[in-house]
Amino acid sequence: MSTAVNDSRVAGARRADAGLAAAAAAAVFADALADGGEGGWGLMLLTSVAMCAPLAWRRTEPVAALVGVMLGALLHTALGTAVPDSALAFLVALFACYSVAAHAPLTGALAGLAVAVAGSAAVVRVADAAAPVSDFLAPALFFPLVWGLGRVVHGRVVQTLQLRRSAQRLEAERDERARAAVAAERARIARELHDIVAHGVSVMVVQSGAARRLLESDPATARRALEHVEATGRDALAEMRRMLGVLRRADDDLALTPQPRLDQLDVLVRRTRDAGLPVDVRVEGDRTELTAGVDLVAYRVVQEALTNVLKHARATRAVVELRYGATALALEISDDGRPGGTPPAAAAGDGHGLVGMRERVTLYGGRVEAAAGAGGGFRVSALLPYDAGGSP
Known part of the structure; x- marks a missing residue:
């Protein structure tokens, strides 16, 4: 009130x-x-x-x-x-x-x-x-009666005030939850946009650089690289439109494309290979049907790791391993790039992608590690339980 x-x-x-x-x-x-x-x-x-x-x-x-x-x-x-x-x-x-x-x-x-x-x-x-004494009895009887009636009314007034305050408190808590939900959704969209833009732009930069170097010596290869830049840019724009579409009115009747999943990993790997980084994919165990949220997080972990390799590692090869266990999916993305114990993103003064990756994995009850590989390069590993809660 x-x-x-x-x-x-x-x-x-x-x-x-x-x-x-x-x-x-x-x-x-x-x-x-x-x-x-x-x-x-x-x-x-x-x-x-x-x-x-x-x-x-x-x-x-x-x-x-x-x-x-x-x-x-x-x-x-x-x-x-x-x-x-x-x-x-x-x-x-x-x-x-x-x-x-x-x-x-x-x-x-x-x-x-x-x-x-x-x-x-x-x-x-x-x-x-x-x-006489009888003249004093009427006040002695009537005053306590009306006093008792007043206390009943007082109790109801107090109860009404308590209910009103409780309703106001619940309304304030509801508003706070709504604000928290909005903040969480904004953070989710920011992470999604980071993944989309970072990967797409990284591929485009590598391909456009290759096209520039080959423009005179090998025009055909340069043309293919530029076509790949165009295709990557279109795909990134399409995903950005899909993400930003959630901010529009629900009655716009948008035909939004579905969230990426691991069954689209071959497309991601092909783009990375086309950007000049050979990638090997290894799958162990029987493929398990994943929830939509876990599937999306697994895809984003691989995407972010490959993006970091393209941007910072100066690697000649990367390996993506998917191990389907009894209760969880294990991911490992490694490369043979710069040696040492500094994460590629941190070395570039960024680190937001790795932070977002950890937030995603933790949200689903998993864990993620990023460290230097035993034989050089860099390794990102994640473990995602199949029955994790949460939402993408």
């Missing part, structure tokens, strides 16, 4: 209570005139207002309002401006007792009940010093 709406409700309640106090004062004054109270109409009006005016603060200061009403009733009775058995004056006191029970905490409400019972007894004593 907004602050403006809450302030408007509070102001409305205050106006209503002020109107109630004015109406009660007018009714008590008219009742005193009709009953022929003493002191003239001016004094009657003054004592009626003194008794009923505190009702304007019955919600904000309920205990003080009750004390004011009871003191006004004592004044009203002591000056003789009201007959001792005035029903309206008694109803005003009962309503003040109800208000203190409904709007004050328990300690204040109990104190208010004591003030109401004692005040009513004082009014009876002031009206008739020789009043």
Whole structure:
């Protein structure tokens, strides 16, 4: 609930209570005139207002309002401006007792009940010093009854406020989850775009460089390299359109291509070979049907590793190994490029691709390692459980 709406409700309640106090004062004054109270109409009006005016603060200061009403009733009775058995004056006191029970905490409400019972007894004593005990019984019975009703209302009001706060908290948590989901989706799209652009541009740079060197000596080969650059660029653009399509309205009715999977690995390997890097693919074990998410992550791991080899390793050969085990798929991509223990991407001051790769694999309960190979070059290995949760 907004602050403006809450302030408007509070102001409305205050106006209503002020109107109630004015109406009660007018009714008590008219009742005193009709009953022929003493002191003239001016004094009657003054004592009626003194008794009923505190009702304007019955919600904000309920205990003080009750004390004011009871003191006004004592004044009203002591000056003789009201007959001792005035029903309206008694109803005003009962309503003040109800208000203190409904709007004050328990300690204040109990104190208010004591003030109401004692005040009513004082009014009876002031009206008739020789009043019998029976005249004190009515206040002793009615005030606790209306006080109990007020506490029931108080409990319901507190429960309503708690439910409202709980609903506001749940709404805030829902909004926070929605924001987190949006952030996660943006990160996923960023990783996808990185994979698409990095691999495509790496292949295009290698091929265009080869075409430039062969343009005069071997025009036919240079032409084929440029055709490969064009095809790679078109494929990268198509994948980028597919990824960015999720940001468009759902009713655009886009015919989006499916996410890449390991059954498209031969296309990725062919592109890498066409870029000038020989790649061997080795598969061990019986192929296992993978979930869409694990399939996509496995493809992206191979794609990122080959992209890094093209960009940084200065390798002459790469090997992609897929080992289908009983419970998990093991991937290993190695090359014979630059020796040493520095990851290719880190050596170039990048590292975002490897970070994204680790995030993807970890999301599916797997693990990934990137380190120098035992005989030189670089090796990326990943283990992806078949039954991993998560989503791409």
